Amino acid sequence: MPAIFCYLELFMKKTEMRKEQKQVLTTFADTPQKKKEDQAILRQLFTLDLIKKSQTIGVTSSLPIEIDTSEIIAQLWDLGKEVYLARANPDRAHTQDFLRYTYRSKLTKSKFGVEEVAGEAEIKNDLDLLIVPGLAFSQDNHARLGFGGGYYDRFLAKHPTKTIALANSKMIFETATWPIEATDVAMDVIVTPNKIYR
Template sequence: MKKSELRKIQINKLKRFAKTEDKKIEDTILLKKLMESDLIKNSQTIGITASLPLEVDTSEVIAHLWDEGKEVYLAKAENDQDHTLNFFHYTYMSKLKKSSFGVEEIADPDAMVNNHLDLVIVPGLAFALDSHVRLGFGGGYYDRFLAKYNPKTVSLVNSQMQFQHAEWPVENTDIPVQTLITTETH
């Protein structure tokens, strides 16, 4: 299946799932598993995206990271030809604005940028459990960032985002996520 076709299917599936109680339950499980992980314990600077309603809710993750004394950096896709992604220091005092993608981003152009992060929580629409490749939203922002900076990576993967194998074409520019946190109990 083409990536563009699967993206449409996944976006619709995730929008429907976002209206259910199951999504809230799964978000809570994923948050708990992430916060209890060594990845969080061993990281001080953490990059994250402000989630869209169809994604795993990152607002609780961010609040917990602040409570743990972690430095949080919010992703911002730059409107350039290179599809650059930068991470801006994010505190409870930061002012946010919606990007053209509908994602909340830091509004202050003078906010500190840190792209050399201990950990990046990578968003996506679909994840292959066997290879850890992901299907993102299609701009290549994260793959370019990960290829350039090579941070530790983790993704929060609810039941609707899980695929046993990639059912989409995987290109050599697609960077697998190192750790997938799922709602499964093993």
């Protein structure tokens, strides 16, 4: 019984932290500072050897509260990289695949409001690199607080690869203030406006 209470307490702490972070990031989303930081992160990202050496790169179409990935995708295309966009599987709970995304691809919005490749497209889950979204990241151990669905932790457990997280000033924490579970996958690299954490 105590183990169940312990798990519930962890779950509640994470849920509360997600709620708080979403409020903070929603307020920050429409500010000029957010746009400025997005651009700084973009510049930092493309200095990485990980980007230069990777050919197949998975990414998620960003929500307004996240780092804008539209320009990142455009620059990856310009560099001749193959871009694969995350798509949740409606028939398999909390799983996702990565579908080839080109400028010709048609998009549709998921139930989460995230743009995904519509219809049939090449699926590639054995990627060179994955740019992973999240609500918060820690500097010390590269812990990630996701949105709560477990999509990325499940995906990375099955398809391990190099990971990069993008974090603005409201997303980066010196140390995790949220509970870290055994299934939580730490990030390899975190790119912030002023510093890259490796």
